[in-house]
Amino acid sequence: METPFVRKIERHVRLAPEDRAALDGLARQHVRHVAGRQDIEGPHTAPYHTHLILDGWACRYKPFPDGRRAIVALLLPGDLCDPFAFRRARMDHAVGALTPVTVARITPEQIGEAVRGRPAIEEGLWREVLATTAIHREWIASVGRRSAIERLAHLFCELHLRLTWAGLADGTTLPMPVTQPDLADALGQTSVHINRTLKELRTGGLVVLRNRRLTIRDLDGLRERGLFDPAYLQPP
Amino acid sequence: METPFVRKIERHVRLAPEDRAALDGLARQHVRHVAGRQDIEGPHTAPYHTHLILDGWACRYKPFPDGRRAIVALLLPGDLCDPFAFRRARMDHAVGALTPVTVARITPEQIGEAVRGRPAIEEGLWREVLATTAIHREWIASVGRRSAIERLAHLFCELHLRLTWAGLADGTTLPMPVTQPDLADALGQTSVHINRTLKELRTGGLVVLRNRRLTIRDLDGLRERGLFDPAYLQPP
DNA sequence: AACGCGCGCCAACCTGTGTTAGTTTGCCGA
DNA sequence: TCGGCAAACTAACACAGGTTGGCGCGCGTT
Structure with missing residues (x-):
């Protein structure tokens, strides 16, 4: 049985068995469970790592001072929370669990290691990034005009x-x-x-x-x- | 007088004179004028280049089959249209001029050349990318909850x-x-x-x-x- | 000078969605 | 088995924002 993460990457590129093993290796480090309705990553932090959702649903959201909440992205199993975390940007939002969630915490170094010498993985991860930004654009259009x-x-x-x-x-x-x-x-x-x-x-x-x-x-x-x-x- | 592009990058990092020259060099290639209300890049194309806005305002927009239009981003002078164009993704939207616009057409190779050996430029461009995605998130929140x-x-x-x-x-x-x-x-x-x-x-x-x-x-x-x-x- | 036309502006009316305030359902723990 | 509680569901009413239609200004063209 392949994991959601591997399946999603394989939608874009053909992976060799060692590629799959490298991706699965990422998913096995620092596995953590988060209860539903809890934050996986609070606002205003500057994490030097990203999370891979292994199980359960999460969301990227912005809380408003008066209690309103805007969910700006849904994160499903196999989704990488923030592939650019290595840039150490301060978070302008939070990542919260919608259901009980299992995540793997991944460092930029680990991603770098998995990518090194494996162009298929790099290509696949890039395509995921592009798909994610396309989803963002579609959401803006949706909320704006549908x-x-x-x-x-x-x-x-x-x-x-x-x-x-x-x-x-x-x-x-x-x-x-x-x-x-x-x-x-x-x-x-x-x-x-x-x-x-x-x-x-x-x-x-x-x-x-x-x-x-x-x-x-x-x-x-x-x-x-x-x-x-x-x-x-x-x-x- | 510094160009908007250089000023924006300099907000993030300190640039040496040669860095500035490299960035300005990018802006001098393949300069093109586009009339107001015309597309700079039509939908469904797969361009292997990006545009730098030198003057005028443009937008990234999605047209709907029934005539509705959703503008998903505003592009101001100094903005790079699509830094990931080198991935050759098919456009799921269009880029249109809101006013008469002057743009420079830039290839991924030219960007790669400007970045090579100039870590400040790479860092500055990355921060621009992160700021852009943060703006996207803010727009989703805005249209959704404000x-x-x-x-x-x-x-x-x-x-x-x-x-x-x-x-x-x-x-x-x-x-x-x-x-x-x-x-x-x-x-x-x-x-x-x-x-x-x-x-x-x-x-x-x-x-x-x-x-x-x-x-x-x-x-x-x-x-x-x-x-x-x-x-x-x-x-x- | 006259025309056309895009754009700003406004008023009257309409409706999709929000608000408030419930009742019902279904699930979990005691 | 029985509460207790969160979530689904609904009705009545309110209003933010959409729709329609019209006026006038500024500006470019002839």
């Missing part, structure tokens, strides 16, 4: 592909272990309206969300509803 | 600092050569509401926007109104 139902449909489509590529989706059924307030903070809405919109998607026969699992009943319909074009997720 | 007036105030504060660092602001008076529909596309609103909000900022004594120039009358007040904390723009 309606509530388009946004939710678009997010579900994005997660469907990301989870499929990580080997975590069962066809069109995906884990979706986030609360409605979490979705609201990610999509710039309220949980009440997320609930309404979810109902609309359900009665429209597009998706069903129950027991922390999302079942897509009509993938083409969902993509159309969310104006979803998967091109942005595919770097070559 | 009200109309907070968003506009926040954007003006961001542009005030970016233009100051590029040497293009005259104290608290900045060039602001964009139309209200442009601001609307960048902030996820309509031009009508931008107009209302502008009026509110004006009658509140915070800013005046006239003749393509913005005058900030009360910087502290504006920052408070926009919940603006400049920390995210400062990488060290």
